Amino acid sequence: MSKIREAFSGGKAFIPFITCGDPDITTTKRVIHEAVRNGADIIELGIPFSDPTAEGEVIQSANYRALKNGVTTDKIFDMVRDLRRDINIPLVFMTYANVVFSYGSEKFISTCRDIEIDGLILPDVPFEEKDEFLPFCKSYGVDLVSMVAPTSEDRIAMISREAEGFLYVVSSLGVTGVRERITTDLAAIVGAARKNSDVPCAIGFGISTPEQARKMSEIADGVIVGSAVMRIIARYGNESPRYVGEYVKSMQDAIRKF
Amino acid sequence: MKVSIVARHKSSVNGINTMTNEAGRFGIYGGQYIPETLMNTVIELEQAYNRFKDDPDFNAELSALLNEYAGRPSRLYYARRMTESLGGAKIYLKREDLNHTGAHKINNVLGQALLAKRMGKTRLIAETGAGQHGVATATAAALMGMSCVVFMGEEDMKRQALNVYRMRLLGADVVAVSTGTGTLKDAVSKAFAEWTSRISDTHYCLGSAMGPHPFPAIVRDFQSVISREIRAQILEREGRLPDAVIACVGGGSNAIGSFWHFIGDEGVRLIGCEAAGRGVDTFETAATIATGRVGIFHGFKSYFCQDKFGQIAPVYSISAGLDYPGIGPEHAHLHDTGRAEYVPVTDEEAVSAFEYLSRTEGIIPAIESAHALSCAMKIAPEMSRENIIVVTVSGRGDKDCAAIARYRGENISE
Numbered sequence: 001m002s003k004i005r006e007a008f009s010g011g012k013a014f015i016p017f018i019t020c021g022d023p024d025i026t027t028t029k030r031v032i033h034e035a036v037r038n039g040a041d042i043i044e045l046g047i048p049f050s051d052p053t054a055e056g057e058v059i060q061s062a063n064y065r066a067l068k069n070g071v072t073t074d075k076i077f078d079m080v081r082d083l084r085r086d087i088n089i090p091l092v093f094m095t096y097a098n099v100v101f102s103y104g105s106e107k108f109i110s111t112c113r114d115i116e117i118d119g120l121i122l123p124d125v126p127f128e129e130k131d132e133f134l135p136f137c138k139s140y141g142v143d144l145v146s147m148v149a150p151t152s153e154d155r156i157a158m159i160s161r162e163a164e165g166f167l168y169v170v171s172s173l174g175v176t177g178v179r180e181r182i183t184t185d186l187a188a189i190v191g192a193a194r195k196n197s198d199v200p201c202a203i204g205f206g207i208s209t210p211e212q213a214r215k216m217s218e219i220a221d222g223v224i225v226g227s228a229v230m231r232i233i234a235r236y237g238n239e240s241p242r243y244v245g246e247y248v249k250s251m252q253d254a255i256r257k258f
Numbered sequence: 259m260k261v262s263i264v265a266r267h268k269s270s271v272n273g274i275n276t277m278t279n280e281a282g283r284f285g286i287y288g289g290q291y292i293p294e295t296l297m298n299t300v301i302e303l304e305q306a307y308n309r310f311k312d313d314p315d316f317n318a319e320l321s322a323l324l325n326e327y328a329g330r331p332s333r334l335y336y337a338r339r340m341t342e343s344l345g346g347a348k349i350y351l352k353r354e355d356l357n358h359t360g361a362h363k364i365n366n367v368l369g370q371a372l373l374a375k376r377m378g379k380t381r382l383i384a385e386t387g388a389g390q391h392g393v394a395t396a397t398a399a400a401l402m403g404m405s406c407v408v409f410m411g412e413e414d415m416k417r418q419a420l421n422v423y424r425m426r427l428l429g430a431d432v433v434a435v436s437t438g439t440g441t442l443k444d445a446v447s448k449a450f451a452e453w454t455s456r457i458s459d460t461h462y463c464l465g466s467a468m469g470p471h472p473f474p475a476i477v478r479d480f481q482s483v484i485s486r487e488i489r490a491q492i493l494e495r496e497g498r499l500p501d502a503v504i505a506c507v508g509g510g511s512n513a514i515g516s517f518w519h520f521i522g523d524e525g526v527r528l529i530g531c532e533a534a535g536r537g538v539d540t541f542e543t544a545a546t547i548a549t550g551r552v553g554i555f556h557g558f559k560s561y562f563c564q565d566k567f568g569q570i571a572p573v574y575s576i577s578a579g580l581d582y583p584g585i586g587p588e589h590a591h592l593h594d595t596g597r598a599e600y601v602p603v604t605d606e607e608a609v610s611a612f613e614y615l616s617r618t619e620g621i622i623p624a625i626e627s628a629h630a631l632s633c634a635m636k637i638a639p640e641m642s643r644e645n646i647i648v649v650t651v652s653g654r655g656d657k658d659c660a661a662i663a664r665y666r667g668e669n670i671s672e
Binding site (some may be wrong): 049065123132 | 269275292293295296298443444450554556564566568628
């Protein structure tokens with residue numbers, strides 16, 4: 001069993017997303033430590049991209065700030081190497097196809113193995129294009145995380161049958177960002193996935209409050225939160241680690257009850 | 259026999275491989291690198307396109323629109339004074355600037371709007387750089403009673419204020435995009451994001467031969483009317499094919515449309531002119547083939563201007579329509595196979611050509627098209643009087659007058 005799947009075995013998983021290098025690498029490291037201390041089960045580390053097309057305003061701005069402050073893929077690799085001295089929970093990278101492709105897909109993915117990155121999420125790589133990266137992910141033991149969306153319908157079976165690590169269930173149409181209400185019939189999507197696969201399902205996009213997280217964890221195995229975390233970081237900058245910690249704890253408390 | 263308006267998908271044209279598999283690859287280029295949310299939508303679009311592209315009713319309706327509304331076929335004009343002044347090859351201009359709305363963009367837009375309508379869509383969204391594609395989309399939406407939203411970079415809205423007004427006059431909402439560099443690439447990103455959030459009633463009318471499959475093929479097919487006409491017109495006038503066909507390339511829709519029916523004729527040089535901005539040895543350039551490398555962006559694999567870590571470069575050109583960091587996947591393939599050549603043309607060269615054509619032929623070309631004219635001005639004198647060059651004048655230059663005046667140090671206001 002992959003380390004990612006193990007992270008779901010102790011109950012519902014809370015997965016915060018953090019854009020690396022916003023406002024700087026030092027703060028990102030402290031945020032990650034706080035998130036782990038407060039019960040994060042997996043952490044999704046965003047490698048910034050100049051044109052993050054799947055992101056809403058909050059994470060877009062985080063990407064621009066991080067790049068402006070000079071973060072690069074290599075600096076993020078160094079950061080992870082450093083974090084791995086005392087952090088054991090699964091870490092996954094979330095970035096865009098060009099960041100991996102341009103680095104050299106094999107070089108990027110073999111480095112992931114070396115620094116103990118457990119998975120890779122590429123929102124602009126659908127099922128039809130995953131062979132661009134999958135062979136390297138398989139040879140280096142990095143889970144390539146698949147996504148299903150509210151529009152996937154007949155594609156859910158095909159996608160979930162080959163899913164690895166966990167299945168990322170996109171809660172709503174559109175880009176990432178906090179939403180007041182999520183109206184998609186997520187139970188039906190998760191149900192269709194479970195018919196075809198035993199990988200855990202985690203719901204992301206639009207979730208920000210403990211109430212929403214609780215509701216989502218009734219349906220799925222885990223909850224992913226990005227924009228709400230990055231909003232805290234945008235607001236508090238290098239003072240943000242303790243606020244992120246408090247937030248992670250509140251979300252964790254909300255879903256632990258299940 | 260009724261001839262289909264759109265080019266048929268072929269696996270090869272006289273041995274040149276154009277599309278190698280069902281996922282829309284041109285060699286290694288193209289593909290569908292898009293969020294899962296859009297996958298069923300592009301699959302549905304491909305199915306609809308395959309159903310309608312050979313449908314006699316669809317083609318009859320499109321044909322009538324192109325002829326009666328857009329004013330096709332466009333003229334192939336012998337530029338006598340330009341030919342004489344350059345003293346070499348005979349120069350013909352394919353006058354896409356004479357189309358309704360003033361550019362080649364209308365060819366593709368009428369096709370896609372008609373297709374969207376057949377698919378039951380009621381709303382068109384589009385990106386625009388110079389504003390020509392936005393104006394064409396707003397026009398088609400008005401004509402067909404559809405609603406329309408155009409995304410345009412904040413920078414470009416300043417450069418092309420006249421086109422912004424035209425779009426609003428035509429009933430479209432123009433949304434300013436301030437993210438990133440506030441230019442064409444950001445408008446494309448924003449249009450994709452909008453499509454991801456509203457799919458059921460909306461068609462994304464992509465303006466160039468780029469983006470995820472099936473867009474590069476659809477746009478190519480609808481624009482291939484340009485080369486179909488050039489071929490027939492030049493055969494009628496000269497009894498033979500041209501020695502070179504020249505067009506400007508941003509994403510590459512007028513160029514692929516101008517090249518398509520000549521790809522199998524190896525004696526015809528195909529030359530795409532990229533915007534070099536202030537020069538290919540500066541960072542202020544948009545010449546993708548000259549300065550980019552292979553990457554994946556906006557749904558397709560091709561050449562892109564980018565840094566060492568794959569961050570897309572902030573490109574620059576005086577021409578808002580060529581100011582894009584990538585090039586359509588079919589052009590990337592034509593470049594790799596050597597079938598087409600891609601040459602950089604600087605702002606200064608393009609502005610000179612803009613002024614030259616205005617004075618010499620009484621035709622004010624779009625600054626985009628002036629890049630192609632500049633290349634013709636360079637190569638025509640080196641060719642013999644028996645040679646023939648066709649240059650596609652992709653659009654008219656009224657929209658550019660204020661910007662060119664500014665470039666020359668003169669401020670004009672209307």
